[in-house]
Amino acid sequence: MSKIGALGYALLCVLHKGPLTGYEILQRMRKPVGYYWTAPQSQIYPALARLTEQGLIDHDEEPGPGPRPRKTHRLTPAGRDALSAWLTQPAEPPAPRDETILKTYAQLAADPGGMSTFYQGEIVRLRNQLADYQAQRDALIGTGAEEPDHPAFGAYATLTLGCRSLPVRIEWCEWLVAQMAHRRPRPD
Amino acid sequence: MSKIGALGYALLCVLHKGPLTGYEILQRMRKPVGYYWTAPQSQIYPALARLTEQGLIDHDEEPGPGPRPRKTHRLTPAGRDALSAWLTQPAEPPAPRDETILKTYAQLAADPGGMSTFYQGEIVRLRNQLADYQAQRDALIGTGAEEPDHPAFGAYATLTLGCRSLPVRIEWCEWLVAQMAHRRPRPD
DNA sequence: TTGCTCATGTAAGAAGTTACATGATTCA
DNA sequence: TGAATCATGTAACTTCTTACATGAGCAA
Incomplete structure (x- = not known):
């Protein structure tokens, strides 16, 4: 299985309390989570697709407002396990850029x-x-x-x-x- | 003229006190400057070449220990001007990733x-x-x-x-x- | 003879940014 | 009519990371 990367874990974190659409995740990346982790919209949708491929999240589809279906993503048991294992591992000190x-x-x-x-x-x-x-x-x-x-x-x-x-x-x-x-x- | 980018300014900052070789800059990027800005070796050499092309730094060459000459880089007047202009401009709040x-x-x-x-x-x-x-x-x-x-x-x-x-x-x-x-x- | 320091560079790939693109609904 | 919100995606580009590559001098 390919590896996850910080952005992937960030998305799992955002989903830990319950299912959200990509758009809702994007908003969390501005407001509560955005204070310590951000990602632009163009990064989020491909990352969600990768996590789905890896079986860490899945989603329901409903007809959406635009041309594409609206997807509500949730953690799978595998995703929850991956998240909880990652949480307790030591964080590598980030490359500071201030x-x-x-x-x-x-x-x-x-x-x-x-x-x-x-x-x-x-x-x-x-x-x-x-x-x-x-x-x-x-x-x-x-x-x-x-x-x-x-x-x-x-x-x-x-x-x-x-x-x-x-x-x-x-x-x-x-x-x-x-x-x-x-x-x-x-x-x- | 093409634009400079944060890494370029970081290098100008490191050079503000006097001339250094790329290798010495690399060490500063670990020890004193590395606490708030880092860059790996592979980023520094191409960035120095770009700054040289832009006329913001120049260098002396001496025969070096390895196959390539050792270069000692220093700010040009244009580089010093670019640095001092940048320093007083408001810093854009960095994308937090903690x-x-x-x-x-x-x-x-x-x-x-x-x-x-x-x-x-x-x-x-x-x-x-x-x-x-x-x-x-x-x-x-x-x-x-x-x-x-x-x-x-x-x-x-x-x-x-x-x-x-x-x-x-x-x-x-x-x-x-x-x-x-x-x-x-x-x-x- | 193995490994460290000095010293410079390149290549491949991952991650991040900015901009484009679609289209319904709601509100002023 | 025009802008904002909801909702998803792609393309082009820049930046950053990890690894490779060379080679002298010196010390254990």
Whole structure:
């Protein structure tokens, strides 16, 4: 059997709570799951076809709104087994690719005023993200999602990480704004 | 002129402090820069060739140890301009791909004991990473790198972020280990 | 003589991005 | 009438990963 790949497992994860259409998966890849895993539409449909071929998911078909049938995908027992086996295996540390930190490393090659504006923009973006995370987390509090056996506990836990790590990053940007004020304007 | 791409800018960043050979760049992509940007060897050499074609870097050649000449690359004025212009532009939020958080989302589909072991493994890995960051950051303290005009300030600032954000993540994993102890073992 | 470091490159394939394409229904 | 939502797919392209390939000098 051919191997699955991170995207395949991501789709199995999204399906772990129940059947969804490709379109619904796509939406989850924006809203709750998209905070830690994303994939564009063009990747999702071929990947679903591969997983179906591998017997890890299957689907019902109904006549859809467009020219093609609407498919509702669900995990097969084999898919559920593959998922649960993968979940407990150590995650390989991801290749980090963070443009903001990269820019910070080379920050001396740019004008301090420009960098300050850059970090201020980051702060705005991060604060908006934090507000979004907090709103969603607040909506879960009191629903039982804080209990680890609750179906929404996974979502609650991921939002908790976001709500704790974003402030650290915001403070770091604020510190850098302050530091930029102490830099001399470009000595060439 | 063709466009540059994130990898190209990453290479310009690595070269901002002075000339390096491809091999040296490769090492930076493991050690100081690799914490927030990585690229394998097979990507670096073609990318350097592209940047050279675009006139953003150039190089000296000396006879090398192997069959090919050893090249020492440096930023051209055009390269330095391209870099400094890019640095101050807002960074597009990166497509997040974090296996650990993804696993947490679907955590209910696995055995709590297995997940607990998983998070304990993460804790070990993160603690080692933190120790590494702290050692490198400590080595910079007292050298003047804390001043924003110092050539090592960029490295100092990136390490500072690592030293502040890793503990948050470690605590989160510890919290999850505790939560897993409260989960009922899988009803199959 | 086996393996490591220095030093550069290529090839094949997987994964990810951007854009195109269809077509019904609903809402302003 | 025009845009958004639902719903599925393909094509072309770029980027990233894994593996191969060469070869000198040095150390155990």
